[in-house]
Amino acid sequence: MESPAPPREDMIVCVGALEAALLPCLPARELQAIDRSPHPSHQIDVERHARDFMEAAKKLQMYFIGLQREDEPTKGETLRKEIAVMEEELKIKNEVINKQERLIQGWRKELKGQLDKHNTELSRV
Structure with missing residues (x-):
């Protein structure tokens, strides 16, 4: 050919x-x-x-x-682009989840500190 x-x-x-x-x-x-x-x-x-x-x-x-x-674009190129977009969305969502988990852990520490403080006060009374 x-x-x-x-x-x-x-x-x-x-x-x-x-x-x-x-x-x-x-x-x-x-x-x-x-x-x-x-x-x-x-x-x-x-x-x-x-x-x-x-x-x-x-x-x-x-x-x-x-x-x-x-x-x-070919079917393969289209699928690769869609996968790349989904991977980027997944990365962003994982970052948001990690940020939320750190925030929740911070709240837990604050609440545990407050609980310990209240328990200490109750023990004194």
Whole structure:
């Protein structure tokens, strides 16, 4: 298999093909005159130019669709991003939990200190 051409070269080839197909169609008055011409060879030229133009337009459209697909992340990339976001959320939530646990431990120490103080006072009385 051949390696795919760089996107810029693909674009240039597609635009060149479109231009080559379009150029014979540019003189509209001449094209209309040929279209109305009774000569079958003139009618064939018009049909050939139209067919060439449509083929070039289809190639260009397929090229742009291919570019659009290249821009979309793959399923694996999407999952990796989602996992990274979830891991970051988990890290943040763990930090919050640890902070809350330290706060609760501080309260326990304060309450134990107050309880000991009250018990000491009650023992004296």
